[in-house]
Amino acid sequence: MTHAIRVHAHGGPEMLRWEPVEIGQPGPGEALIRHTMVGLNFIDVYFRTGLYQPPSLPFTPGMEGAGVVEAVGPGVADLAPGDRVGYGSAPLGAYGEKRLIPADRLIKLPDWLDDLTAAGLLLQGLTAQYLLRQTYTVKAGETILIHAAAGGVGLLVCQWAHALGATVIGTVGSEEKAALARAHGCDHTILYRDEDVVARVRAITDGRGVDVVYDSVGKDMFDRSLDCLKRRGLMVSFGNSSGPVPPFDISLLNKKGGLFITRPSIGHYAGTRAELLAMADDLFDVVGSGKVKVNVNQSFPLRDAAEAHRALESRQTTGATVLVV
Ligand SMILES: NC(=O)c1ccc[n+]([C@@H]2O[C@H](COP(=O)([O-])OP(=O)(O)OC[C@H]3O[C@@H](n4cnc5c(N)ncnc54)[C@H](OP(=O)(O)O)[C@@H]3O)[C@@H](O)[C@H]2O)c1
Secondary structure (H helix, E strand, C coil), rough: CCEEECCCCCHHHCEEEEEECCCCCCCEEEEEEEEEEECCCCCHHHHHHHCCCCCCEEEEEECCCCEEEEEEECCCCCCCCCEEECCCCCCCCCCCCEEEEEECCCEEEECCCHHHHHHHHHHHHHHHHHHHHHHHCCCCCCCEEECCCHHHHHHHHHHHHHHHCCCCEEEEEEHHHHHHHHCCCCCCECCCCCCCCCCHHHHCCCCCCEEEEEECCCCCHHHHHHHCEEEEEEEECCCCCCCCCCCCCCHHHHHCCEEEEEEECCCHHHHCCCHHHHHHHHHHHHHHHHCCCEEEEEEEEEHHHHHHHHHHHHCCCCCEEEEEE
């Protein structure tokens, strides 16, 4: 018998319950892994509340973890028991001591990357990879805007975009977060509660607007994000921490300068094993080089995942948060 967090009905953090669960042996293409660390991500909140629908109830949340392969099913050739592995994408099921997972989602961990750092890095790091290197190829001399700049994805994006030679503008909810973002490559911070975000961005860019906005805040920031773009700029709406963006009038894109918009997820970029491994290689290169540092700034016992969710939702966290198994 092993234990996992399960959600029987959607709701608040109190719906995350630590329970005994049965886990079978791996089927074709699957691996059984024993977690040492599990990553906390905002998407875990969306599945818990019901904003995103899990395949069924009850379910075990989580899309990120690190640990050791205990067994592999038929047809799994490139992994063996004892391998150190991590992952940062669907399917759900990370909040447990052990889990079954499609083996093609697992990434072998380099020796220099410890399990805690891997569990704090993979999902947010793969996200930063596709945002900066695929959805839009950020180039030296360009200017980007990233919201929640001191958050998990935010600190990675600030550092990586800075390393690519871009000017980084970040919005944050407090002075402390502003200082943290600036220490991680964010050239200009905007306190969105006190300052006019659009006016500051226009002033910083001499009226031109930014090349790309990475907006994970959703409802509360969407309109302002569009107003920060240059003509024909790209709006990347990749999250809803303040709530989903309501349906909008496509003619706005015309009125605001022939803008482009996309709403991506990791699965659109790491859909095949080859894509996933190429993204992981790129991520490990930039982290291994020291250009991007991983900030695991909070950790909680896995069984206390409810406390971790409360901290994340009330904006008390910075950088990454890991649940220790
Ligand atoms: N589409 C994808 O592939 C993908 C992948 C990973 C993450 N994401 C999205 O990226 C975002 C960041 O994820 P993360 O795990 O790194 O979280 P995070 O940024 O570490 O935490 C969320 C932060 O968002 C800000 N925020 C703004 N409005 C908020 C609100 N109403 N409630 C709570 N927080 C609010 C807060 O920072 P301030 O105090 O500075 O406002 C908060 O600290 C999430 O929206 C997530 O869904 C998307």
